[in-house]
Protein backbone atom coordinates (compact mmCIF):
# COMPACT_ATOMS: atom_id res chain seq x y z
CA UNK A 1 0.00 0.00 0.00
CA UNK A 2 1.53 3.37 -0.99
CA UNK A 3 2.13 5.87 1.84
CA UNK A 4 1.74 9.58 1.09
CA UNK A 5 4.26 12.02 2.57
CA UNK A 6 4.96 15.69 2.01
CA UNK A 7 8.14 16.13 4.09
CA UNK A 8 11.68 15.99 2.72
CA UNK A 9 13.38 12.59 2.90
CA UNK A 10 16.93 11.41 2.72
CA UNK A 11 17.99 7.88 1.77
CA UNK A 12 20.85 5.73 0.55
CA UNK A 13 18.94 4.51 -2.51
CA UNK A 14 15.89 6.01 -4.25
CA UNK A 15 14.23 3.63 -6.72
CA UNK A 16 12.11 5.45 -9.32
CA UNK A 17 9.52 3.28 -11.09
CA UNK A 18 7.35 0.41 -9.88
CA UNK A 19 7.55 -2.00 -12.82
CA UNK A 20 8.89 -5.46 -12.01
CA UNK A 21 12.53 -4.31 -12.23
CA UNK A 22 11.96 -1.37 -9.85
CA UNK A 23 10.01 -3.44 -7.31
CA UNK A 24 12.72 -6.13 -7.32
CA UNK A 25 15.42 -3.48 -6.81
CA UNK A 26 13.57 -1.96 -3.83
CA UNK A 27 13.02 -5.36 -2.24
CA UNK A 28 16.64 -6.47 -2.69
CA UNK A 29 17.92 -3.12 -1.38
CA UNK A 30 15.74 -3.28 1.72
CA UNK A 31 16.78 -6.87 2.45
CA UNK A 32 20.44 -5.92 2.17
CA UNK A 33 19.98 -3.15 4.73
CA UNK A 34 20.01 -0.07 2.46
CA UNK A 35 17.70 2.74 3.56
CA UNK A 36 15.46 2.93 0.51
CA UNK A 37 12.73 5.17 -0.90
CA UNK A 38 10.55 3.80 -3.71
CA UNK A 39 8.85 6.46 -5.86
CA UNK A 40 6.30 4.45 -7.77
CA UNK A 41 2.68 5.11 -8.66
CA UNK A 42 0.53 2.03 -9.12
CA UNK A 43 1.68 0.21 -12.27
CA UNK A 44 -0.76 -0.26 -15.18
CA UNK A 45 -2.21 -3.76 -15.63
CA UNK A 46 0.09 -5.91 -17.78
CA UNK A 47 -1.54 -8.73 -19.78
CA UNK A 48 1.74 -10.23 -21.03
CA UNK A 49 3.44 -13.32 -19.72
CA UNK A 50 7.12 -13.49 -18.79
CA UNK A 51 9.48 -16.39 -19.26
CA UNK A 52 12.11 -16.08 -16.54
CA UNK A 53 15.28 -18.15 -16.55
CA UNK A 54 16.80 -20.22 -13.79
CA UNK A 55 18.88 -17.41 -12.24
CA UNK A 56 15.92 -15.02 -12.00
CA UNK A 57 13.68 -17.76 -10.60
CA UNK A 58 16.35 -18.65 -8.03
CA UNK A 59 16.42 -15.00 -6.94
CA UNK A 60 12.61 -14.87 -6.64
CA UNK A 61 12.72 -18.10 -4.61
CA UNK A 62 15.28 -16.61 -2.21
CA UNK A 63 13.19 -13.44 -1.88
CA UNK A 64 10.08 -15.51 -1.02
CA UNK A 65 8.32 -14.37 -4.20
CA UNK A 66 8.32 -17.61 -6.16
CA UNK A 67 5.96 -19.86 -4.17
CA UNK A 68 2.77 -17.89 -5.07
CA UNK A 69 3.86 -17.78 -8.75
CA UNK A 70 4.69 -21.48 -9.08
CA UNK A 71 1.09 -22.75 -9.58
CA UNK A 72 0.66 -20.23 -12.43
CA UNK A 73 3.96 -21.17 -14.09
CA UNK A 74 4.90 -23.72 -16.72
CA UNK A 75 8.45 -25.01 -17.17
CA UNK A 76 10.13 -24.68 -20.57
CA UNK A 77 12.04 -27.95 -20.65
CA UNK A 78 12.73 -27.97 -24.39
CA UNK A 79 13.14 -25.19 -26.96
CA UNK A 80 12.52 -25.85 -30.64
CA UNK A 81 13.40 -23.54 -33.55
CA UNK A 82 11.70 -24.24 -36.87
CA UNK A 83 12.70 -22.42 -40.06
CA UNK A 84 9.41 -21.42 -41.67
CA UNK A 85 10.80 -18.71 -43.92
CA UNK A 86 10.07 -20.77 -47.06
CA UNK A 87 13.33 -19.44 -48.49
CA UNK A 88 15.78 -21.33 -50.66
CA UNK A 89 18.35 -21.51 -47.85
CA UNK A 90 16.52 -23.02 -44.91
CA UNK A 91 17.98 -23.99 -41.55
CA UNK A 92 17.38 -27.43 -40.03
CA UNK A 93 15.00 -27.65 -37.06
CA UNK A 94 17.03 -27.25 -33.86
CA UNK A 95 15.98 -28.59 -30.45
CA UNK A 96 17.55 -27.79 -27.13
CA UNK A 97 16.90 -29.91 -24.05
CA UNK A 98 17.51 -28.33 -20.62
CA UNK A 99 18.73 -31.73 -19.36
CA UNK A 100 21.76 -31.46 -21.69
CA UNK A 101 23.16 -28.70 -19.48
CA UNK A 102 21.96 -30.24 -16.22
CA UNK A 103 18.89 -28.01 -15.79
CA UNK A 104 15.34 -29.05 -15.00
CA UNK A 105 14.04 -26.29 -17.31
CA UNK A 106 15.46 -23.35 -19.24
CA UNK A 107 12.79 -21.00 -17.91
CA UNK A 108 9.33 -20.77 -16.36
CA UNK A 109 6.54 -18.84 -18.07
CA UNK A 110 3.78 -17.12 -16.05
CA UNK A 111 1.44 -14.09 -16.23
CA UNK A 112 3.07 -10.70 -15.59
CA UNK A 113 0.40 -9.28 -13.26
CA UNK A 114 0.90 -11.64 -10.28
CA UNK A 115 4.68 -11.02 -10.34
CA UNK A 116 4.15 -7.30 -9.68
CA UNK A 117 1.48 -8.08 -7.05
CA UNK A 118 3.74 -10.48 -5.14
CA UNK A 119 6.78 -8.20 -5.31
CA UNK A 120 4.61 -5.21 -4.28
CA UNK A 121 3.25 -7.07 -1.24
CA UNK A 122 6.74 -8.04 -0.11
CA UNK A 123 8.06 -4.48 -0.58
CA UNK A 124 5.20 -3.02 1.44
CA UNK A 125 6.18 -5.23 4.41
CA UNK A 126 9.79 -3.99 4.47
CA UNK A 127 10.61 -1.51 7.24
CA UNK A 128 13.64 -0.29 5.26
CA UNK A 129 11.51 0.98 2.34
CA UNK A 130 9.39 4.14 2.30
CA UNK A 131 7.02 3.65 -0.63
CA UNK A 132 5.69 6.90 -2.05
CA UNK A 133 2.89 6.75 -4.61
CA UNK A 134 3.81 10.01 -6.41
CA UNK A 135 5.27 10.44 -9.87
CA UNK A 136 8.78 11.89 -9.95
CA UNK A 137 8.55 15.28 -11.66
CA UNK A 138 12.13 16.50 -11.33
CA UNK A 139 15.56 14.97 -10.83
CA UNK A 140 18.81 16.86 -10.38
CA UNK A 141 21.70 14.41 -10.57
CA UNK A 142 25.30 15.17 -9.69
CA UNK A 143 28.54 13.56 -8.48
CA UNK A 144 27.49 13.87 -4.78
CA UNK A 145 23.95 12.51 -5.07
CA UNK A 146 20.52 13.28 -6.49
CA UNK A 147 17.63 15.54 -5.53
CA UNK A 148 14.19 14.36 -6.59
CA UNK A 149 10.80 16.05 -6.36
CA UNK A 150 7.53 14.17 -6.72
CA UNK A 151 4.33 15.61 -8.19
CA UNK A 152 2.85 15.94 -4.66
CA UNK A 153 5.79 18.15 -3.64
CA UNK A 154 7.75 15.53 -1.68
CA UNK A 155 11.49 16.19 -1.90
CA UNK A 156 14.01 13.35 -1.63
CA UNK A 157 17.78 13.45 -1.37
CA UNK A 158 19.35 10.16 -2.41
CA UNK A 159 22.96 9.04 -2.37
CA UNK A 160 22.13 6.89 -5.43
CA UNK A 161 19.08 6.69 -7.73
CA UNK A 162 18.06 3.41 -9.34
CA UNK A 163 16.38 4.62 -12.53
CA UNK A 164 13.72 1.96 -13.13
CA UNK A 165 11.38 4.47 -14.79
CA UNK A 166 11.14 2.64 -18.10
CA UNK A 167 12.32 3.29 -21.63
CA UNK A 168 11.58 7.06 -21.58
CA UNK A 169 13.48 7.46 -18.27
CA UNK A 170 13.60 11.02 -16.90
CA UNK A 171 16.29 10.01 -14.41
CA UNK A 172 18.52 8.83 -17.28
CA UNK A 173 18.05 12.15 -19.00
CA UNK A 174 18.80 14.08 -15.79
CA UNK A 175 22.03 12.10 -15.37
CA UNK A 176 23.09 13.10 -18.90
CA UNK A 177 23.33 9.54 -20.22
CA UNK A 178 22.98 9.48 -24.02
CA UNK A 179 21.21 6.54 -25.66
CA UNK A 180 21.08 4.97 -29.08
CA UNK A 181 17.54 4.05 -30.12
CA UNK A 182 16.25 2.27 -33.21
CA UNK A 183 13.03 0.83 -34.63
CA UNK A 184 12.35 -2.48 -36.30
CA UNK A 185 9.78 -2.69 -39.11
CA UNK A 186 7.79 -5.03 -36.87
CA UNK A 187 5.02 -5.09 -34.28
CA UNK A 188 4.57 -8.00 -31.85
CA UNK A 189 1.02 -9.23 -31.29
CA UNK A 190 0.66 -11.15 -28.04
CA UNK A 191 -2.20 -13.23 -26.69
CA UNK A 192 -2.97 -16.46 -24.84
CA UNK A 193 -4.43 -19.54 -26.52
CA UNK A 194 -6.11 -22.74 -25.35
CA UNK A 195 -5.30 -25.81 -27.47
CA UNK A 196 -6.37 -29.42 -27.59
CA UNK A 197 -2.89 -31.02 -27.75
CA UNK A 198 -0.40 -31.02 -24.88
CA UNK A 199 2.56 -28.65 -25.36
CA UNK A 200 4.77 -31.15 -23.52
CA UNK A 201 6.70 -28.27 -21.88
CA UNK A 202 8.21 -27.38 -25.29
CA UNK A 203 8.49 -23.76 -26.42
CA UNK A 204 8.45 -23.55 -30.23
CA UNK A 205 9.77 -20.63 -32.23
CA UNK A 206 8.85 -20.54 -35.94
CA UNK A 207 11.25 -18.31 -37.85
CA UNK A 208 9.12 -16.51 -40.44
CA UNK A 209 10.03 -13.83 -42.99
CA UNK A 210 8.38 -11.18 -40.79
CA UNK A 211 10.15 -12.35 -37.59
CA UNK A 212 9.66 -15.05 -34.95
CA UNK A 213 6.26 -16.55 -34.14
CA UNK A 214 6.58 -18.17 -30.72
CA UNK A 215 4.41 -20.52 -28.66
CA UNK A 216 5.37 -20.56 -24.99
CA UNK A 217 3.82 -23.08 -22.55
CA UNK A 218 1.53 -22.03 -19.71
CA UNK A 219 0.05 -24.51 -17.19
CA UNK A 220 -2.38 -27.07 -18.67
CA UNK A 221 -3.35 -26.79 -22.31
CA UNK A 222 -2.63 -23.07 -22.53
CA UNK A 223 0.20 -21.19 -24.26
CA UNK A 224 1.32 -17.60 -24.73
CA UNK A 225 1.71 -16.48 -28.32
CA UNK A 226 4.09 -13.78 -29.57
CA UNK A 227 3.79 -12.99 -33.30
CA UNK A 228 6.27 -10.55 -34.87
CA UNK A 229 4.67 -9.06 -37.97
CA UNK A 230 4.99 -6.08 -40.29
CA UNK A 231 2.96 -3.14 -38.90
CA UNK A 232 0.38 -3.68 -41.67
CA UNK A 233 0.25 -7.45 -40.98
CA UNK A 234 -0.17 -6.72 -37.27
CA UNK A 235 -3.03 -4.35 -38.03
CA UNK A 236 -4.74 -7.09 -40.06
CA UNK A 237 -4.29 -9.57 -37.18
CA UNK A 238 -5.77 -7.04 -34.73
CA UNK A 239 -8.83 -6.61 -36.94
CA UNK A 240 -9.61 -10.35 -36.94
CA UNK A 241 -12.26 -11.59 -34.53
CA UNK A 242 -11.22 -14.29 -32.04
CA UNK A 243 -12.22 -17.18 -34.33
CA UNK A 244 -10.29 -15.65 -37.24
CA UNK A 245 -7.18 -15.03 -35.12
CA UNK A 246 -7.34 -18.59 -33.76
CA UNK A 247 -7.50 -19.96 -37.35
CA UNK A 248 -4.48 -17.84 -38.29
CA UNK A 249 -2.51 -19.15 -35.30
CA UNK A 250 -3.44 -22.74 -36.23
CA UNK A 251 -2.24 -22.12 -39.77
CA UNK A 252 1.04 -20.50 -38.71
CA UNK A 253 1.73 -23.24 -36.16
CA UNK A 254 0.92 -26.00 -38.69
CA UNK A 255 -1.61 -27.26 -36.09
CA UNK A 256 1.29 -28.31 -33.84
CA UNK A 257 -1.00 -27.86 -30.81
CA UNK A 258 -4.17 -29.01 -32.62
CA UNK A 259 -7.30 -26.85 -32.59
CA UNK A 260 -6.79 -23.44 -30.98
CA UNK A 261 -9.06 -20.86 -29.33
CA UNK A 262 -8.20 -17.40 -27.99
CA UNK A 263 -8.08 -17.44 -24.17
CA UNK A 264 -6.80 -13.99 -23.23
CA UNK A 265 -6.65 -10.32 -24.23
CA UNK A 266 -4.48 -9.17 -27.15
CA UNK A 267 -1.69 -6.62 -27.03
CA UNK A 268 0.34 -4.93 -29.79
CA UNK A 269 3.95 -3.83 -29.18
CA UNK A 270 5.94 -1.96 -31.87
CA UNK A 271 9.48 -3.39 -31.74
CA UNK A 272 12.24 -0.97 -30.80
CA UNK A 273 15.73 -1.09 -29.38
CA UNK A 274 17.63 1.12 -26.92
CA UNK A 275 21.15 0.98 -25.51
CA UNK A 276 22.82 3.63 -23.30
CA UNK A 277 26.42 4.81 -23.60
CA UNK A 278 26.97 3.99 -19.91
CA UNK A 279 24.90 2.18 -17.28
CA UNK A 280 25.68 4.65 -14.49
CA UNK A 281 26.60 8.32 -14.27
CA UNK A 282 26.12 11.15 -11.75
CA UNK A 283 24.92 8.70 -9.08
CA UNK A 284 22.13 7.37 -11.35
CA UNK A 285 22.20 3.65 -12.23
CA UNK A 286 20.00 2.38 -15.07
CA UNK A 287 17.73 -0.56 -14.26
CA UNK A 288 15.44 -2.55 -16.58
CA UNK A 289 14.12 -0.83 -19.70
CA UNK A 290 15.65 2.50 -18.65
CA UNK A 291 18.94 0.77 -19.58
CA UNK A 292 17.99 -1.57 -22.44
CA UNK A 293 15.07 -2.28 -24.72
CA UNK A 294 15.27 -5.44 -26.82
CA UNK A 295 12.64 -7.12 -29.01
CA UNK A 296 10.77 -10.00 -27.30
CA UNK A 297 12.94 -12.67 -28.91
CA UNK A 298 14.52 -15.29 -26.66
CA UNK A 299 12.82 -13.86 -23.54
CA UNK A 300 15.74 -11.66 -22.49
CA UNK A 301 14.27 -8.25 -21.44
CA UNK A 302 13.12 -8.74 -17.87
CA UNK A 303 15.77 -11.39 -17.24
CA UNK A 304 18.31 -8.65 -17.93
CA UNK A 305 16.28 -6.20 -15.79
CA UNK A 306 16.33 -8.51 -12.77
CA UNK A 307 20.07 -9.07 -13.23
CA UNK A 308 20.48 -5.26 -13.19
CA UNK A 309 18.56 -5.12 -9.89
CA UNK A 310 20.59 -7.88 -8.25
CA UNK A 311 23.90 -6.51 -9.53
CA UNK A 312 23.28 -2.93 -8.39
CA UNK A 313 22.30 -3.94 -4.87
CA UNK A 314 25.22 -6.37 -4.63
CA UNK A 315 27.73 -3.71 -5.80
CA UNK A 316 26.33 -1.06 -3.42
CA UNK A 317 26.09 -3.28 -0.38
CA UNK A 318 29.58 -4.75 -0.79
CA UNK A 319 31.48 -1.49 -1.12
CA UNK A 320 31.72 1.52 1.18
CA UNK A 321 32.82 3.59 -1.83
CA UNK A 322 29.70 4.57 -3.81
CA UNK A 323 31.59 5.73 -6.91
CA UNK A 324 33.65 2.53 -7.08
CA UNK A 325 30.46 0.46 -6.64
CA UNK A 326 28.73 2.29 -9.50
CA UNK A 327 31.79 2.00 -11.76
CA UNK A 328 31.78 -1.76 -11.09
CA UNK A 329 28.05 -1.89 -11.85
CA UNK A 330 28.63 -0.14 -15.18
CA UNK A 331 31.43 -2.58 -16.16
CA UNK A 332 29.54 -5.68 -15.13
CA UNK A 333 26.27 -4.81 -16.85
CA UNK A 334 27.84 -3.65 -20.11
CA UNK A 335 29.03 -7.07 -21.37
CA UNK A 336 25.83 -8.92 -20.48
CA UNK A 337 23.43 -6.32 -21.90
CA UNK A 338 25.33 -5.38 -25.06
CA UNK A 339 26.11 -8.98 -26.06
CA UNK A 340 22.47 -10.01 -25.71
CA UNK A 341 21.04 -6.96 -27.46
CA UNK A 342 23.48 -7.57 -30.34
CA UNK A 343 22.66 -11.29 -30.64
CA UNK A 344 18.91 -10.58 -30.72
CA UNK A 345 19.40 -7.80 -33.25
CA UNK A 346 21.50 -9.98 -35.60
CA UNK A 347 19.05 -12.90 -35.40
CA UNK A 348 16.04 -10.66 -36.01
CA UNK A 349 17.63 -8.80 -38.93
CA UNK A 350 18.84 -12.04 -40.56
CA UNK A 351 15.20 -13.19 -40.64
CA UNK A 352 14.04 -9.96 -42.25
CA UNK A 353 16.89 -9.80 -44.75
CA UNK A 354 16.34 -10.88 -48.34
CA UNK A 355 20.09 -11.02 -48.86
CA UNK A 356 21.24 -14.58 -49.55
CA UNK A 357 24.52 -14.22 -47.54
CA UNK A 358 22.56 -13.20 -44.43
CA UNK A 359 20.22 -16.17 -44.87
CA UNK A 360 23.21 -18.47 -45.45
CA UNK A 361 24.94 -17.35 -42.24
CA UNK A 362 21.76 -17.89 -40.21
CA UNK A 363 21.11 -21.30 -41.79
CA UNK A 364 24.74 -22.39 -41.33
CA UNK A 365 24.77 -21.14 -37.74
CA UNK A 366 21.66 -23.14 -36.88
CA UNK A 367 23.05 -26.16 -38.80
CA UNK A 368 26.23 -26.01 -36.70
CA UNK A 369 24.22 -25.66 -33.48
CA UNK A 370 22.07 -28.66 -34.44
CA UNK A 371 25.08 -30.89 -35.22
CA UNK A 372 27.94 -29.81 -32.92
CA UNK A 373 27.16 -30.86 -29.36
CA UNK A 374 29.71 -28.72 -27.42
CA UNK A 375 28.59 -25.66 -29.41
CA UNK A 376 24.95 -26.45 -28.65
CA UNK A 377 25.69 -26.80 -24.93
CA UNK A 378 27.65 -23.53 -24.97
CA UNK A 379 24.77 -21.68 -26.67
CA UNK A 380 22.28 -23.12 -24.15
CA UNK A 381 24.43 -22.11 -21.16
CA UNK A 382 24.94 -18.61 -22.59
CA UNK A 383 21.20 -18.28 -23.14
CA UNK A 384 20.35 -18.74 -19.47
CA UNK A 385 23.22 -16.89 -17.75
CA UNK A 386 25.21 -13.64 -18.21
CA UNK A 387 27.49 -13.78 -21.27
CA UNK A 388 30.74 -15.14 -19.89
CA UNK A 389 30.50 -12.65 -17.05
CA UNK A 390 29.67 -12.52 -13.38
CA UNK A 391 26.31 -13.73 -12.03
CA UNK A 392 25.06 -11.88 -8.91
CA UNK A 393 25.32 -14.14 -5.84
CA UNK A 394 21.55 -14.25 -5.24
CA UNK A 395 21.09 -15.79 -8.72
CA UNK A 396 23.86 -18.38 -8.44
CA UNK A 397 23.01 -22.06 -7.81
CA UNK A 398 23.68 -23.55 -4.39
CA UNK A 399 27.21 -24.93 -4.25
CA UNK A 400 27.45 -28.68 -5.05
CA UNK A 401 28.25 -30.78 -1.95
CA UNK A 402 31.65 -32.54 -2.28
CA UNK A 403 31.99 -36.34 -2.05
CA UNK A 404 31.89 -36.21 1.78
CA UNK A 405 28.56 -34.45 1.51
CA UNK A 406 30.05 -31.13 2.64
CA UNK A 407 29.09 -27.91 0.91
CA UNK A 408 31.87 -26.28 -1.11
CA UNK A 409 30.69 -22.83 -0.02
CA UNK A 410 33.20 -20.89 2.04
Ligand SMILES: Cc1cc2nc3c(=O)[nH]c(=O)nc-3n(C[C@H](O)[C@H](O)[C@H](O)COP(=O)(O)OP(=O)(O)OC[C@H]3O[C@@H](n4cnc5c(N)ncnc54)[C@H](O)[C@@H]3O)c2cc1C
Nearest residue numbers: 017019020021050051136165166288289296299301302303
Ligand atom coordinates in the same frame (compact mmCIF):
# COMPACT_ATOMS: atom_id res chain seq x y z
C1 LIG B 1 5.53 -8.69 -26.05
C2 LIG B 1 6.62 -8.74 -25.01
C3 LIG B 1 6.91 -9.92 -24.37
C4 LIG B 1 7.94 -9.98 -23.44
N1 LIG B 1 8.25 -11.18 -22.87
C5 LIG B 1 9.31 -11.26 -22.03
C6 LIG B 1 9.70 -12.51 -21.47
O1 LIG B 1 9.09 -13.56 -21.73
N2 LIG B 1 10.77 -12.55 -20.62
C7 LIG B 1 11.48 -11.43 -20.32
O2 LIG B 1 12.46 -11.51 -19.57
N3 LIG B 1 11.12 -10.21 -20.81
C8 LIG B 1 10.06 -10.11 -21.67
N4 LIG B 1 9.71 -8.89 -22.18
C9 LIG B 1 10.41 -7.69 -21.70
C10 LIG B 1 9.75 -7.15 -20.42
O3 LIG B 1 8.39 -6.94 -20.69
C11 LIG B 1 10.41 -5.86 -19.97
O4 LIG B 1 11.79 -6.06 -19.84
C12 LIG B 1 9.87 -5.43 -18.59
O5 LIG B 1 8.47 -5.35 -18.58
C13 LIG B 1 10.45 -4.08 -18.23
O6 LIG B 1 10.15 -3.81 -16.88
P1 LIG B 1 10.70 -2.47 -16.20
O7 LIG B 1 10.33 -2.57 -14.77
O8 LIG B 1 12.11 -2.22 -16.59
O9 LIG B 1 9.89 -1.31 -16.96
P2 LIG B 1 8.33 -0.91 -16.89
O10 LIG B 1 7.50 -2.10 -16.65
O11 LIG B 1 8.10 -0.08 -18.10
O12 LIG B 1 8.22 -0.02 -15.60
C14 LIG B 1 8.57 1.33 -15.56
C15 LIG B 1 7.71 1.96 -14.48
O13 LIG B 1 8.20 3.28 -14.22
C16 LIG B 1 7.09 4.10 -13.98
N5 LIG B 1 7.51 5.50 -14.21
C17 LIG B 1 7.82 6.09 -15.38
N6 LIG B 1 8.15 7.38 -15.16
C18 LIG B 1 8.05 7.59 -13.83
C19 LIG B 1 8.24 8.72 -13.00
N7 LIG B 1 8.62 9.89 -13.51
N8 LIG B 1 8.04 8.58 -11.67
C20 LIG B 1 7.68 7.41 -11.12
N9 LIG B 1 7.47 6.29 -11.88
C21 LIG B 1 7.65 6.40 -13.21
C22 LIG B 1 6.03 3.63 -14.97
O14 LIG B 1 4.76 4.04 -14.55
C23 LIG B 1 6.24 2.12 -14.88
O15 LIG B 1 5.42 1.55 -13.87
C24 LIG B 1 8.68 -8.82 -23.12
C25 LIG B 1 8.37 -7.61 -23.75
C26 LIG B 1 7.36 -7.57 -24.71
C27 LIG B 1 7.08 -6.26 -25.40
